[in-house]
Amino acid sequence: MTLAVFDKIISDRGSRYAVSGGPARSREDVQALLAELKRNKRFAKATHNTWAAMLGGEAVRDDDGESGAAQIIQQMLERAGLDNHVIVVTRWYGGKHLGGDRFRHVVDAVRHYLAQADLSAGA
Structure with a gap:
């Protein structure tokens, strides 16, 4: 299994984001x-x-505590038609609440992954 990692792609008010992903055919692969x-x-x-x-x-x-974020990732995977694949958006909290901007950052991180991994079929 190959994990692609794109670190330090977004920074906002101290919070930092990375995105990773790779092929996965089972929950065991995801884990x-x-x-x-x-x-x-x-x-x-x-x-x-x-x-x-x-x-x-x-x-x-x-969600790993980032309420609602996993659903956004899932919807983007579905729109991209990307099956048997996992995408992970990582956030290091910077001390200031981002409000709705945190969802925009999740979308931007997934878009970055799809573009970098050349998987942007429909995203």
């Missing part, structure tokens, strides 16, 4: 990719590692 990501101490200590995956047409996701 393995998350474990691989968190082997890096920086990602293990992140405030949120929010993710969503489409596995054989079934959506699975986890």
Whole structure:
């Protein structure tokens, strides 16, 4: 399994964002990719590692405390027609609440991943 990581892509009021992802065909694959990501101490200590995956047409996701963010990732995966894939948006909280901007940053992070990984079929 290959995990693509794009770190330090967004910074806003002290919060920093990264996006990662890779092919996943099962929940076990998703957990393995998350474990691989968190082997890096920086990602293990992140405030949120929010993710969503489409596995054989079934959506699975986890907000990891960033309420509503995983649903956005899932919707973007569905729009891109990207099955058997997981995308993780990582946030390190900077001390100031971002309000609705945090959702814009999740969208921008997923767009960055899709563009960089050349997976932007319909996103």
